[in-house]
Amino acid sequence: MADLDAVLSRVRERVLPDPDERERLRATAADLTERTRAAIADLPVEADVVQVGSTARGTWVSGDRDIDLFVRFPADLDREELEEYGLAVGHAVLPDGHEEYAEHPYVKGVHDGFDVDLVPCHDVAEAGDLISAVDRTPFHDAYLTERLDDDLAGDVVLAKAFLKGIGAYGSDLRTEGFSGYLTELLVAELGGFRPLVESARSWHPPVEFDPEGHAERTFEDPLVVVDPTDPTRNVAAVLSAENLARFQHYARDLLANPREELFEPLTSEPFDSGAVRDHLDRRETTPVAVVFDAPDLVDDQLWPQLRRSLDGTVRGLNDRGFDPLRARAMVDDDGERAALYVEVETATRPAVERHEGPPVAVRKHADRFYESYADDVDPDTYGPFIDGDRYVVEREREFTTVREYLESDAAGDIALGAQIEPPFADRDVLVGDAVATLADRFGRGLREFYEPHP
Amino acid sequence: MADLDAVLSRVRERVLPDPDERERLRATAADLTERTRAAIADLPVEADVVQVGSTARGTWVSGDRDIDLFVRFPADLDREELEEYGLAVGHAVLPDGHEEYAEHPYVKGVHDGFDVDLVPCHDVAEAGDLISAVDRTPFHDAYLTERLDDDLAGDVVLAKAFLKGIGAYGSDLRTEGFSGYLTELLVAELGGFRPLVESARSWHPPVEFDPEGHAERTFEDPLVVVDPTDPTRNVAAVLSAENLARFQHYARDLLANPREELFEPLTSEPFDSGAVRDHLDRRETTPVAVVFDAPDLVDDQLWPQLRRSLDGTVRGLNDRGFDPLRARAMVDDDGERAALYVEVETATRPAVERHEGPPVAVRKHADRFYESYADDVDPDTYGPFIDGDRYVVEREREFTTVREYLESDAAGDIALGAQIEPPFADRDVLVGDAVATLADRFGRGLREFYEPHP
Numbered sequence: 001m002a003d004l005d006a007v008l009s010r011v012r013e014r015v016l017p018d019p020d021e022r023e024r025l026r027a028t029a030a031d032l033t034e035r036t037r038a039a040i041a042d043l044p045v046e047a048d049v050v051q052v053g054s055t056a057r058g059t060w061v062s063g064d065r066d067i068d069l070f071v072r073f074p075a076d077l078d079r080e081e082l083e084e085y086g087l088a089v090g091h092a093v094l095p096d097g098h099e100e101y102a103e104h105p106y107v108k109g110v111h112d113g114f115d116v117d118l119v120p121c122h123d124v125a126e127a128g129d130l131i132s133a134v135d136r137t138p139f140h141d142a143y144l145t146e147r148l149d150d151d152l153a154g155d156v157v158l159a160k161a162f163l164k165g166i167g168a169y170g171s172d173l174r175t176e177g178f179s180g181y182l183t184e185l186l187v188a189e190l191g192g193f194r195p196l197v198e199s200a201r202s203w204h205p206p207v208e209f210d211p212e213g214h215a216e217r218t219f220e221d222p223l224v225v226v227d228p229t230d231p232t233r234n235v236a237a238v239l240s241a242e243n244l245a246r247f248q249h250y251a252r253d254l255l256a257n258p259r260e261e262l263f264e265p266l267t268s269e270p271f272d273s274g275a276v277r278d279h280l281d282r283r284e285t286t287p288v289a290v291v292f293d294a295p296d297l298v299d300d301q302l303w304p305q306l307r308r309s310l311d312g313t314v315r316g317l318n319d320r321g322f323d324p325l326r327a328r329a330m331v332d333d334d335g336e337r338a339a340l341y342v343e344v345e346t347a348t349r350p351a352v353e354r355h356e357g358p359p360v361a362v363r364k365h366a367d368r369f370y371e372s373y374a375d376d377v378d379p380d381t382y383g384p385f386i387d388g389d390r391y392v393v394e395r396e397r398e399f400t401t402v403r404e405y406l407e408s409d410a411a412g413d414i415a416l417g418a419q420i421e422p423p424f425a426d427r428d429v430l431v432g433d434a435v436a437t438l439a440d441r442f443g444r445g446l447r448e449f450y451e452p453h454p
Numbered sequence: 455m456a457d458l459d460a461v462l463s464r465v466r467e468r469v470l471p472d473p474d475e476r477e478r479l480r481a482t483a484a485d486l487t488e489r490t491r492a493a494i495a496d497l498p499v500e501a502d503v504v505q506v507g508s509t510a511r512g513t514w515v516s517g518d519r520d521i522d523l524f525v526r527f528p529a530d531l532d533r534e535e536l537e538e539y540g541l542a543v544g545h546a547v548l549p550d551g552h553e554e555y556a557e558h559p560y561v562k563g564v565h566d567g568f569d570v571d572l573v574p575c576h577d578v579a580e581a582g583d584l585i586s587a588v589d590r591t592p593f594h595d596a597y598l599t600e601r602l603d604d605d606l607a608g609d610v611v612l613a614k615a616f617l618k619g620i621g622a623y624g625s626d627l628r629t630e631g632f633s634g635y636l637t638e639l640l641v642a643e644l645g646g647f648r649p650l651v652e653s654a655r656s657w658h659p660p661v662e663f664d665p666e667g668h669a670e671r672t673f674e675d676p677l678v679v680v681d682p683t684d685p686t687r688n689v690a691a692v693l694s695a696e697n698l699a700r701f702q703h704y705a706r707d708l709l710a711n712p713r714e715e716l717f718e719p720l721t722s723e724p725f726d727s728g729a730v731r732d733h734l735d736r737r738e739t740t741p742v743a744v745v746f747d748a749p750d751l752v753d754d755q756l757w758p759q760l761r762r763s764l765d766g767t768v769r770g771l772n773d774r775g776f777d778p779l780r781a782r783a784m785v786d787d788d789g790e791r792a793a794l795y796v797e798v799e800t801a802t803r804p805a806v807e808r809h810e811g812p813p814v815a816v817r818k819h820a821d822r823f824y825e826s827y828a829d830d831v832d833p834d835t836y837g838p839f840i841d842g843d844r845y846v847v848e849r850e851r852e853f854t855t856v857r858e859y860l861e862s863d864a865a866g867d868i869a870l871g872a873q874i875e876p877p878f879a880d881r882d883v884l885v886g887d888a889v890a891t892l893a894d895r896f897g898r899g900l901r902e903f904y905e906p907h908p
Contacts, residue, residue, distance in 0.1 A: 245814035360699035385906035452839035
C-alpha cells in the first residue's frame with residue numbers, strides 16, 4: 001500500500017501552483033488593482049481596493065483562475081450610491097464584463113485569461129458593524145492571512161483538491177458542500193490537512209469548532225464552525241449531512257488506502273440509452289420521470305426549488321402507494337430542461353384502498369364515519385367493517401397507476417418553487433422504458449443515478 | 455321508526471321458551487337427574503347431582519337443547535378416581551354417549567332430543583377452594599340463580615339472542631365473543647337488556663365491572679367483569695376487542711333504529727366462484743391462498759393456531775413488500791381443509807431492495823457495513839452510497855413474486871401452531887383468479903370476506 005506522505009507529496013506537486021503560475025497571477029492582480037485605483041480616482045468619493053479570496057492568500061488549486069477584488073467605499077455611503085459607483089468602477093476595469101447579483105450587483109469579466117469579480121462593499125471598522133454580508137469578506141481574508149503560513153496554505157490546497165475530488169467542494173446550493181473559507185478555517189484550526197482527515201474519520205456529528213471561543217448562539221447543523229469574525233454565524237451552515245458523511249467516508253478511505261485518485265474528480269462518460277435499459281432490466285423497477293423546461297435561474301435559486309419539487313413528488317408517490325425507491329433531480333448541461341427522476345417499486349395499485357376510521361368507542365367520530373360510508377350512501381365501498389377496535393372501509397382509490405397520478409392536477413399540488421410551477425404545468429411524464437430516451441440530455445445524471453458511490 | 459319496546463316484546467315472544475318447552479325440558483332434566491342418582495348409588499363413594507347452566511336457570515334461548523348436569527364428588531377424592539367414577543356415571547346415564555375433554559374427561563350424549571353433558575367435579579365448600587376450573591360452575595349457578603328474577607331472566611334471553619344475531623355470542627376461541635355467564639352477569643349488573651345496550655353504546659374501553667367489589671388484581675382486557683366467585687378472574691378475558699366494538703356498534707344501531715332482524719343470525723348463501731371473480735375484477739387486488747389439511751382438533755385448539763399462522767403469514771408478506779390488504783383464516787364445513795386467505799396489493803417486487811446501513815459517523819459499524827458490500831465483495835449490489843448521514847445499498851431481493859415467497863421454506867419459518875406445521879408443509883399455494891375455485895369448499899368464508907359488515 002502506498003504511503004500517505006508519498007501520495008500527498010505527489011498530489012502537492014500537481015495541485016500547488018508553481019512559481020510561474022504565481023507570478024502570472026500576481027502580475028495580473030497588480031495590473032487590475034492599478035486599473036481599479038485609476039477608476040476610483042474618477043469617482044466623487046474616496047475608496048480603496050483590496051484583493052481577497054484564495055488567489056490573494058496563495059490557497060488556490062493550480063489551474064483555478066479567479067481573481068476577486070473588493071472596492072471598499074466609506075461606511076456611510078448609502079446603498080444606492082455604492083451600487084452605482086461599484087458598477088461604474090467594474091465596467092471601467094472590465095469593459096467586456098457583465099453584471100451579476102449577490103448582495104449588491106457587481107461586475108464579472110475576463111482579463112488576461114483570469115475570471116475577475118469586482119465587488120463593491122462598505123469599509124466597516126469591525127466585523128460587528130457589517131452593513132451587508134459581502135462586507136464580511138475582507139475580515140475573513142485578514143483573519144486567514146494572519147494564521148496561514150506557507151505550509152498551512154499548501155495544506156489548504158490539498159484539502160480543496162481532496163474535497164473537489166470527492167465531489168464535496170462548493171457552498172453553492174446545488175453542491176451543499178464545503179466552502180473555501182470553511183476549508184481554510186478547518187485546516188487552520190486542526191493544524192493541517194492530515195490532522196484534519198485524521199480528526200474527521202471519527203467525528204460524531206454534531207461536531208462543533210469555535211476557533212475564537214465566542215459563539216453567541218447554538219446551531220442545529222451537523223458541522224458547526226463558528227465564524228471567527230461573527231459569533232452568530234456557522235460557516236458550515238450550507239454543508240449537508242450527506243457531504244459531511246462523504247468527507248468522513250473518504251477521510252477514512254484515504255488513511256486506510258492512500259492514493260492520488262481521491263484528489264481527482266471522477267470523470268466518467270454520460271450514459272447512453274442502452275446503458276439505462278441494461279440497468280432497468282437488471283433492477284426490474286419502474287422508472288418515472290417528470291420533465292419540464294428548467295427556469296432560467298442561477299444554481300443557488302434553481303436547486304433548492306428543484307429539491308423541494310423532488311421531495312414533494314416523492315412524498316406524493318409514497319402517499320399514493322407507488323413506493324419510491326430512489327430519486328434524483330437532474331438538469332441538462334445547457335440548463336434547458338429539468339427532470340425529476342424517480343424509480344418506483346410498483347407502478348399500479350388495486351382499485352380499492354384501506355381507510356381506517358376511528359375506534360368504535362369514540363362515539364361522535366365513529367357515528368359520523370359509519371354514516372358517511374353506510375351502504376345506502378356509498379354502495380361501492382367495502383364495509384364499514386370492524387378491525388380490532390376500529391371501523392375500516394375499503395374505498396375506491398383515486399389513482400391506480402403511477403402515470404395517472406403524475407399527469408393529474410394532484411401531482412402539482414405540492415410545494416413547488418414559485419419559478420418551477422409554470423414549466424411544471426407543461427410537464428412530460430415518462431414511465432418505464434421510455435425514460436431511456438432521456439440519456440440524450442441527462443446522460444450524466446443517469447450515470448450518477450445508476451452507478452452510485454459514496 | 456319502530457318502537458324499541460314493541461320490537462323487544464315481539465322478540466321476547468319468539469326467543470323466550472313457552473310453557474310447553476319449559477315443561478318438556480323440566481321433565482327430561484328430572485328424569486336424567488333421577489337416572490344419575492341411581493348410577494351414583496352404584497359407586498363406592500358419595501356424590502350428588504346438580505343441574506347447572508342456562509336451562510337450569512330458565513335463561514336459555516328457545517330452541518337451545520342443552521342440559522348440563524354436574525356430578526359433585528367429595529373434595530378429597532383424588533383426580534384419578536373422580537375421572538373414573540365420573541365416566542362410569544356418564545356412560546350409565548347416556549349409554550350412547552361419547553367422551554369429550556375439558557378439565558376432566560366427561561360424557562356427552564343425546565337423550566330425548568336434548569344435548570346432555572354429564573360433568574364430574576369436586577364439591578368444594580367455597581369458590582376459593584377450587585380444585586379445577588369446572589368446580590366453579592355450581593358457584594356461578596348459585597350466584598346467578600339468586601340474582602335473576604323472571605324479568606331479568608327474560609332479559610338475559612333477549613341479550614343472548616341479540617349477541618347471537620350479531621355474531622358475538624360464544625366464548626369458544628373461534629368466536630372470542632360473550633359467554634353465557636358473562637351475558638347473564640352483565641344483564642344482572644346493569645339491570646336488564648335495555649340498560650345494558652344503553653350503557654354499552656357509550657363505553658370507553660377499558661370498561662370494568664366488579665359486582666362484588668372484590669378485584670384482587672388488574673386486567674389488561676378491553677372489557678373486565680370480575681368474577682363474583684373469583685376475585686382474580688376476568689369473566690370477559692376471551693372477548694376480543696373486535697367483538698366488544700361490534701356489540702357497541704349494534705347497541706347503537708338497535709337504539710337508533712330498533713328492528714327484529716338484529717336478533718336473528720345472518721343467514722346467507724355461500725359464494726360461488728363467479729361471485730369471487732366479480733369481486734376480484736372490481737377490486738384489482740391479487741388474492742393468494744395457502745390451503746392445507748385442517749388438523750383434527752376442536753375449535754378451541756384449532757383456531758388459535760390458525761390465527762397465529764395467519765398473522766405470521768401476513769407479517770411475512772408485509773416484510774417482503776407484498777402489502778397485504780386484508781386476510782382471513784377459513785375452515786371448510788367438514789373441517790377437512792383450512793385456508794389462509796390474503797389479498798395483497800402487489801404481487802411482484804423489483805429485483806433490488808433498499809437496505810439501510812448505519813450512519814457513516816458510527817465508525818465501527820459503518821466500516822463493517824461498507825466493507826461487506828464493497829464493489830470487490832458484492833459487484834451485484836448498487837452502492838454503498840450515502841443517503842442523508844447513512845450508508846445505503848440496493849441489494850438483490852430474495853423473493854420478487856408472492857408465489858415464490860409462499861412456496862419457499864421461508865413462508866414456513868413463522869410461528870405456526872405445532873399441529874399446523876405438518877399439513878402446512880404440504881400446502882397448496884393459489885395466486886390470482888385460481889382462488890375462485892376455493893368457493894367449492896370455502897364459499898361461506900369467502901362471502902364473509904367479500905361482504906364484510908360490522
